[in-house]
Amino acid sequence: MTKRPIFASLLLLSTALVAPSAFAQDAASEPATDEPTADQATDDAAAQDEDFDVSIPGGANSEIVVTGRYTPNVVRATPEVVSVLSSADIARTGEGDISGSLQRVTGLSVVGGGFVYVRGLGDRYSLALLNGSPLPSPEPLKRVVPLDIFPSNVIDSTLVQKSYSANFPGEFGGGVINLTTKATPREPFLTFSGGIGWDSETTNQLGYTYYGSDTDWTGFDDGTRDIPPLLKAALNSGKPILEGADFTQDDLEAIQMELVNAETSLLQQNNHIPVNWSAGVTGGTTVTLPNGELGIIATAGISNKWRTRDTLQQTSLNQDLSGDPQTSYNRVITDNRIVVNGLLGFGLELGDHKFRWTNLYIRDTLKQARLGLGTDRNQSERDILKQDTAWFERQLINTQIVTELEFDRLQVDLRGAYANSQREAPYERGFTYVRTNLPTDQDPTGDKFVNDLGGNRGDATIAFSDLNEDLWSGGVDLSYELAPRITATVGYAYTDTHRVSVRRAFQFRGSNLPISVTQLRPDYLLSDATIQLYDIALQETSAQDGTAAFDAKLTTHAGYAQLQAEIVPGVNVNAGVRYEEGKQTVVPIDLFNTGGSAIVETDLNNDYWLPALTVTWEIAPDMQIRVNGSKTIARPQFRELIAQIYQDTDSNRLFRGNPSLTDSELWNAELRYEWYFGRDQRLTAAGFYKSIENPIETYTSVSDSAVNSSFANAPKATLYGAELEVQKYFPLDTMSDAPFWQSRRLVLIGNYTYTQSEIKVGANDTTVINGVVQDAANFFFDGSPMTGQSDHLVNFQFGLEDQDRLSQQTLLLTYVSPRVTSRGPSGQPDIREKPGISLDFVARQGINLLKKEIELKFEARNLTGRTYKEVQEAGDNRIFLNRYKLGRTFSLSASLKF
Numbered sequence: 001m002t003k004r005p006i007f008a009s010l011l012l013l014s015t016a017l018v019a020p021s022a023f024a025q026d027a028a029s030e031p032a033t034d035e036p037t038a039d040q041a042t043d044d045a046a047a048q049d050e051d052f053d054v055s056i057p058g059g060a061n062s063e064i065v066v067t068g069r070y071t072p073n074v075v076r077a078t079p080e081v082v083s084v085l086s087s088a089d090i091a092r093t094g095e096g097d098i099s100g101s102l103q104r105v106t107g108l109s110v111v112g113g114g115f116v117y118v119r120g121l122g123d124r125y126s127l128a129l130l131n132g133s134p135l136p137s138p139e140p141l142k143r144v145v146p147l148d149i150f151p152s153n154v155i156d157s158t159l160v161q162k163s164y165s166a167n168f169p170g171e172f173g174g175g176v177i178n179l180t181t182k183a184t185p186r187e188p189f190l191t192f193s194g195g196i197g198w199d200s201e202t203t204n205q206l207g208y209t210y211y212g213s214d215t216d217w218t219g220f221d222d223g224t225r226d227i228p229p230l231l232k233a234a235l236n237s238g239k240p241i242l243e244g245a246d247f248t249q250d251d252l253e254a255i256q257m258e259l260v261n262a263e264t265s266l267l268q269q270n271n272h273i274p275v276n277w278s279a280g281v282t283g284g285t286t287v288t289l290p291n292g293e294l295g296i297i298a299t300a301g302i303s304n305k306w307r308t309r310d311t312l313q314q315t316s317l318n319q320d321l322s323g324d325p326q327t328s329y330n331r332v333i334t335d336n337r338i339v340v341n342g343l344l345g346f347g348l349e350l351g352d353h354k355f356r357w358t359n360l361y362i363r364d365t366l367k368q369a370r371l372g373l374g375t376d377r378n379q380s381e382r383d384i385l386k387q388d389t390a391w392f393e394r395q396l397i398n399t400q401i402v403t404e405l406e407f408d409r410l411q412v413d414l415r416g417a418y419a420n421s422q423r424e425a426p427y428e429r430g431f432t433y434v435r436t437n438l439p440t441d442q443d444p445t446g447d448k449f450v451n452d453l454g455g456n457r458g459d460a461t462i463a464f465s466d467l468n469e470d471l472w473s474g475g476v477d478l479s480y481e482l483a484p485r486i487t488a489t490v491g492y493a494y495t496d497t498h499r500v501s502v503r504r505a506f507q508f509r510g511s512n513l514p515i516s517v518t519q520l521r522p523d524y525l526l527s528d529a530t531i532q533l534y535d536i537a538l539q540e541t542s543a544q545d546g547t548a549a550f551d552a553k554l555t556t557h558a559g560y561a562q563l564q565a566e567i568v569p570g571v572n573v574n575a576g577v578r579y580e581e582g583k584q585t586v587v588p589i590d591l592f593n594t595g596g597s598a599i600v601e602t603d604l605n606n607d608y609w610l611p612a613l614t615v616t617w618e619i620a621p622d623m624q625i626r627v628n629g630s631k632t633i634a635r636p637q638f639r640e641l642i643a644q645i646y647q648d649t650d651s652n653r654l655f656r657g658n659p660s661l662t663d664s665e666l667w668n669a670e671l672r673y674e675w676y677f678g679r680d681q682r683l684t685a686a687g688f689y690k691s692i693e694n695p696i697e698t699y700t701s702v703s704d705s706a707v708n709s710s711f712a713n714a715p716k717a718t719l720y721g722a723e724l725e726v727q728k729y730f731p732l733d734t735m736s737d738a739p740f741w742q743s744r745r746l747v748l749i750g751n752y753t754y755t756q757s758e759i760k761v762g763a764n765d766t767t768v769i770n771g772v773v774q775d776a777a778n779f780f781f782d783g784s785p786m787t788g789q790s791d792h793l794v795n796f797q798f799g800l801e802d803q804d805r806l807s808q809q810t811l812l813l814t815y816v817s818p819r820v821t822s823r824g825p826s827g828q829p830d831i832r833e834k835p836g837i838s839l840d841f842v843a844r845q846g847i848n849l850l851k852k853e854i855e856l857k858f859e860a861r862n863l864t865g866r867t868y869k870e871v872q873e874a875g876d877n878r879i880f881l882n883r884y885k886l887g888r889t890f891s892l893s894a895s896l897k898f
Helices: 012-017 038-048 087-093 098-102 229-235 249-258 528-533
Strands: 082-086 108-111 115-118 126-130 155-161 175-181 189-199 207-209 268-270 276-289 292-315 327-350 353-376 383-407 410-435 459-483 486-509 537-540 549-568 571-588 602-620 623-634 646-648 653-655 664-678 681-693 696-703 706-713 716-731 744-760 766-769 772-775 792-802 807-816 819-822 831-834 836-849 852-861 867-874 877-885 889-897
Touching: 189 292, 207 327, 207 353, 229 249, 249 528, 249 537, 276 889, 327 383, 696 819, 706 766
Parallel strands: 126 175, 653 706
Antiparallel strands: 082 155, 108 115, 155 175, 189 276, 189 889, 207 268, 276 292, 292 327, 292 877, 327 353, 353 383, 383 410, 410 459, 459 486, 486 537, 486 549, 549 571, 571 602, 602 623, 623 664, 646 653, 664 681, 681 716, 696 706, 716 744, 744 792, 766 772, 792 807, 807 836, 819 831, 831 867, 836 852, 852 889, 867 877
16 A cells, blocks of 8 residues: 555544544555646645644554545545644744634634633533543633643644544533644754743732742742641541630640741732743654664743732622622732643654653642722721732643554554642631721721721631542544445543542631731731730631532543445545443532531433534535534533632632532534635635533622622523634745745634524523522523623734744734623623733744754734723623733743754
8 A cells, every 4th residue: 555654644633533544545546637736746745844743532643645635734634623733833823832822723712811612612611632631620610621731842733623523522512622742753852942021011010929938939839838737637637626626725826826827928019020931941862673763752841920910800789780889899919820841752663553651740830919909888988908828739740651553454542541630729818907997086096907807807817728630541442444435443431530629718816906916917917926915716617518628520431433434436424423421429528527418419420322423525626515413411510519619819709619510411513614725725614503401601699798609500502603714825936036035925814703602591490509499590591692602703813934944923813702701690790701802923033053943932912902801781880890901921032952
């Protein structure tokens, strides 16, 4: 069988999506008119410079020839609707992490920094894989992993598949995002990189921070935040830490003395927040073996970034939002985010067989300081000052082995992986000071901020959170070429996820503190002296109803069968069905041996038959039409099921899960037209429709002036829309005879997505909240859009690039129309986010210095200087739950390759 090596890596994604042998054909059997032209041969050579790897379930990494005829477009050759970002595409956007690059893909938007929404569906409808294996999330508010923790330098390609095929897990609501790490290098290399960045709203501007520990800049604490011995013993005692519950006043005082830790409690003003910076090293080599080769690649990097937001955060209790806000705070939030990453990969090729062992480490640390001043109508004319400090450690460790064996017409794909994610939040501290503004004859400290630790005029809190999740997964796929252009694939997949989440919260209580003591700053207020002299008590406020700790598990078994065939010339069918069963439990842990819990346990044990069919009709040599239909599911995330209170530090909202959530079921349909008029050049147009039973939506309530969010199953929802994408290159050698223009071309990439969704609520529809059946109309408005859905998504790239050497200049424009983030409380309007327009510029230039390759990169982000808004609106009445300026950012980086 003659093979054409240009597709050795490029068509790896098509082999993984379906049975690979269906694409492999003898070149001699092709009509003479299908042979590549001279121009195509040029494209053929160019394609070799853009090889990339895609590793996903259902195929082997072999050299493949496209069925029927030569095609210079990889995306066209796949039997499903996909978008692929190669390392070259990722580099063109200049984004430092994968989530930033993905927002350039048609129909995708990024929310909260790293969570990807496909066609307006929330992140719960997106499935993230690494080399075809599932990933656990180190983020307690999500089950899906935030993709902004993946630096772009460790990823070789990113595949987004929007039409379902049976080789993927059934939890495929909007699409799957598969990240493939870098594998065997073509030649030995060693690259050093570094960069600095400037944020107009942060760098050299006012912000707040606190000392922490000497090593905070690395993302690792030096032990300052370790839980002290007495507190650790008390936490493990099985008793709430309260006086009388096996703890004496002396015991509590001794524990408090350990918690003084002024390094985590003293907020400091910084008028010159530092610049952002990053550094990294990547290297690889290939060792020749008697019957193959061994590739080794390793990378390590660190980035240290600062962001300050001067926010306005409000709430209202009035249904029409009239009158003054219930609460209104101006809060300055300074985040110092440090991401450390490392990857070590081995790729072994022995004849037609390939083996890959990938080890990935990512640590994402957020050091946060917040200072807010505001009012609460529950507290009359008082001014309220709130100070918070926090340290969030998120860590992901992943190791996986993939084996791809090829035996002529039979191909075997084996994979196994283990991943562990952790999230620790020690010493989450909060202090509240109050100024009554009363005359001094009524209040001697009426013009001063005081904290009496009594709850009425101030308080002090501290919390410790810990999350650990283990994920084991494995699978096997067998593909057999039954006949030319007909291949059958069967497979089995298994996952086992286990998460334990614990949060212990405490409050410091004082009584009759002297006026001079109530005016002390936080570290003096809780110093050794004040604790001993004024009998300040420590009381655990962790709920004893079973919400302090949870044990959550999800186990799935799945088997599938899939057939890919060219039934008549030019018409390809990819049909399959997947049987998947999943058992999901969330059980409160009885930390305090109370013998029971008021929290309903989650016990979902469901199985599904999930069919999928895609028909591709080649209506002309460069045009085709795809039709897809499928059924998929979306399970509730652990966080949505756990009735444990967490605070979202971005939105300042409290979240609590609903253990009574059930699975969502989706029916999906799509019709797509594709015109490929040159290599990597295309015009596509598509329409899509989804019907969703029991979609999970976020709703909001206001209790005691605090905004709380939770989750519930709406009865039904529908979603439909259209997509348009164009990618075109214009050679510029005809503009002038000057050498500058001879190898340059203009790059135009644009896409637009229009989406409409509706929640459907009937007169007798119900929903279940913590075991209680309630009227669905109390939580959802009939006809409301789904949360996270934007009517319009626009991405446009306009660039100039050199085809002979590295020289790129790209303008990137993004527009995202308003979208609902949560249902409004008590009949109020929905809470809507207004992302707006963003304009970026990225320039990359390669130079040779002393026979070494150097890449320089300049980035200018958010040139429009947009303002982030999360708002409720009723006529002219408006409440800002969040409003702050997003800074213009500028960065310069360089990499040196040996």
